[in-house]
Amino acid sequence: MGPGSDHTRPDGVDDLTVEALGNISEALEAVEIARGHLYNFHRLSGTADLTLGKGVEQLREAGHTELADRFERELVGRNVLEGRWTFQVVEEYDDGYYALFRTLERDARDALVEGRRHLFEAEMKEDRRTHGRDGHEATPAD
Incomplete structure (x- = not known):
């Protein structure tokens, strides 16, 4: 058996279109990874x-009040970028670049291949798998 209909290109769709959508999908995957790193940045910064x-409070308890005051005044709670804590950076990224990228990628698939995802990869799988061999099935149901 071959891939399911959701991973088969619609009639009339050419190779270049499938390849272009594959590259756009790959770029979106990179954006997803970048977004994950941004969330890691957010968590680690917090x-x-x-x-x-805690360290500043310990300095204060140890009698290093002047140094503790400087840390507290200059660094604790400081913006990581002008006017922004990391949650604001994450929100701006999510609501702007990330949301637009996802919308445009979905719109392109809807317009060109009836919304089907990963056609390039599905066709690559068909070309590379050994038909009829265990562990090389086209779908879980095979």
Whole structure:
């Protein structure tokens, strides 16, 4: 058996269109990874600020009040970018670049291949798998 209908190109769709949509999908995957790193940045920055606060309190308890005051005044709770904490960076990315990328990728698939995803990869799988061999089935149902 071959791929299901949701992974078969519609009639009349040429190779270049499938390849173009494959590249756009690959680019979206890179954006998804970048978004994950941005969330990691958000989490690590928040953790750093909270841990810094603990360290500053310990400096204060150890009698290093002037140094603790400087850390607290200049660094604890500071914006990571002008006017922004990391949650604001994440929100701006999600609502702007990321949302637009996802919308345009989906719109292109809807317009050109009836919304079908991963056609390039599905065709690559068909070309590379050994038909009839265990572990090389086209779909889980095979």
